[in-house]
Amino acid sequence: MCDYGNKRGKYAKKEIIRLIELRQEGAYWDFKREWYSKGQKADLLHDIICMANNLQNKDAYIIIGINEENNYEVESVLEDINRWNTQKLVDFLKDKKFAGDERPIVYVESIKVFDGIIDIIIIKNSNDTPYYLKESYRKVSANNIYTRIMDTNTPKNKSADIIHVEFLWRKRFRLLSPPLEQVHYYLKKSEDWIDSPTNYETKKKYNKYHPEFSIEYTLEDNGSAYQYYLFNQTDIRPHWNEIRIYYHQTLLFTCEGINLDGGRYLTPVPETSGISIDSISKWDIIFKYFIKNTLLYEIHRFYYVPDGDEADSSHNRFMESVLLFNSKEELENFKEYVLVNWNRSNINREDIWTPHFPDIEGYHMEQFKKEFIDVQILQKMLIQFRKSE
Structure with a gap:
């Protein structure tokens, strides 16, 4: 019972x-x-x-x-x-x-x-x-x-x-919590953050009610590093940066960020995981993901400002290429589900739309294409997995 x-x-x-x-x-x-x-x-x-x-x-x-x-x-x-x-x-x-x-x-x-x-x-x-x-x-x-x-x-x-x-x-109001938990909470209300005067390379905001907390990112324009999700954008060129969160002058958290689609949309870089279907030593399937309610995901939401135009389009194309889980437990359970059902799946790879993958010197473009297609299959399997729960 x-x-x-x-x-x-x-x-x-x-x-x-x-x-x-x-x-x-x-x-x-x-x-x-x-x-x-x-x-x-x-x-x-x-x-x-x-x-x-x-x-x-x-x-x-x-x-x-x-x-x-x-x-x-x-x-x-x-x-x-x-x-x-x-x-x-x-x-x-x-x-x-x-x-x-x-x-x-x-x-x-x-x-x-x-x-x-x-x-x-x-x-x-x-x-x-x-x-x-x-x-x-x-x-x-x-x-x-x-x-x-x-x-x-x-x-x-x-x-x-x-x-x-x-x-x-x-x-x-998280006043009993340590600073990192407090800023996690404050980031949920992006309207409470104000731009701070900075130089061109650094873009900084602070919380207007708790100005001891600030978040910034520094442009580190490196066009030589690609990921599969970039090819789902109109402008595929990568523009990497570093995102930092401060409490007063103390660095609380840092992560890698990326300006997508020619700078139209900023997001922290999602986490990476994989599944070993036919191999013990390496992942046969690689995917990027966020977990809801984590600090990384709240930063992702914080920097997304819907505009009904280019930012929305860039965001939507990005999320088509990234898995979103409700919890770490769901992530692990889904990986077990995929391990059992991957070879049973009747999803036809040939029916999946793919963006253009141009030849880029030094990169194996077929691997990028495989990763993109694998994630589209995983998106469909995630829907099936949740229905089976």
């Missing part, structure tokens, strides 16, 4: 056992002897909100199947008629009116411990705190911000102390 070995986030079994062996509840974990009954849905919602707003900045656990009154012994949940799975729990939260439509990320996993099966409601740590309702649900009040202090939840008819509410808001 519940999710065994859930792919979305394998909790640490040793951690759960350690918490049980402590024989006490804590700031980010709670014990229940059995699942919540139909009449206890408000208690379930209240507990989840308190855990999502925990002050430890950690994933939280509601561990079901532990009898506190009997020396924290395991009472198996297998026969529990009120047992829920992940989908039912997600649907339950989806119907509730959360402020900003931000809901805790939760799922249910089951493990065998001490000769019994227990369920764990896992509430993922998030920066979207504080979670609270904009419309009351039974006795869970609208606009009350709940949290958990030691082993005690904020009562349903009260709100957390202001010092704890402030902590949760500071967490949302």
Whole structure:
């Protein structure tokens, strides 16, 4: 009934056992002897909100199947008629009116411990705190911000102390995070960045609300290095640069960038991976990719300014040549999928459109063409892979 070995986030079994062996509840974990009954849905919602707003900045656990009154012994949940799975729990939260439509990320996993099966409601740590309702649900009040202090939840008819509410808001705005995590967040709002006066070779922006953070790129016009995705542009000449992010005068991050299509569109260079189909020692298939929510991808989004014209066209042609994954886990699972299904694929290479690959001295142009075609096949397989999930 519940999710065994859930792919979305394998909790640490040793951690759960350690918490049980402590024989006490804590700031980010709670014990229940059995699942919540139909009449206890408000208690379930209240507990989840308190855990999502925990002050430890950690994933939280509601561990079901532990009898506190009997020396924290395991009472198996297998026969529990009120047992829920992940989908039912997600649907339950989806119907509730959360402020900003931000809901805790939760799922249910089951493990065998001490000769019994227990369920764990896992509430993922998030920066979207504080979670609270904009419309009351039974006795869970609208606009009350709940949290958990030691082993005690904020009562349903009260709100957390202001010092704890402030902590949760500071967490949302990344003020508790190290500088690199903060700038990752600030880059999501490109409209908050202003051009800084610089020389011709360097293009710099700073955040108008947090001017200690800046991002710049330096032109390093090297026309001798090509990649397969360049040939999908109108102007195939490469214009490489270096992108740098600073906190005050401290360099936080650097990566290689490229101005595509004669400088119409700037992007960081995507990452490289590959798959070994017929060879152990080398990749038979090579592809470029981004992963959503990574710093590299946020820089990619930051520099893309839709204009309804040339920048859009350059961006779209570039993304036709690059794979975009939702997570690192999806990337790895997709590679396994391709390894099994590549030779079974009925996608005809001859039917795939390719741009012109001119002869360039010192380059094996057929290899560039192969890489371009391989990525078009992978794009189609990625669609099939997601449908099969």
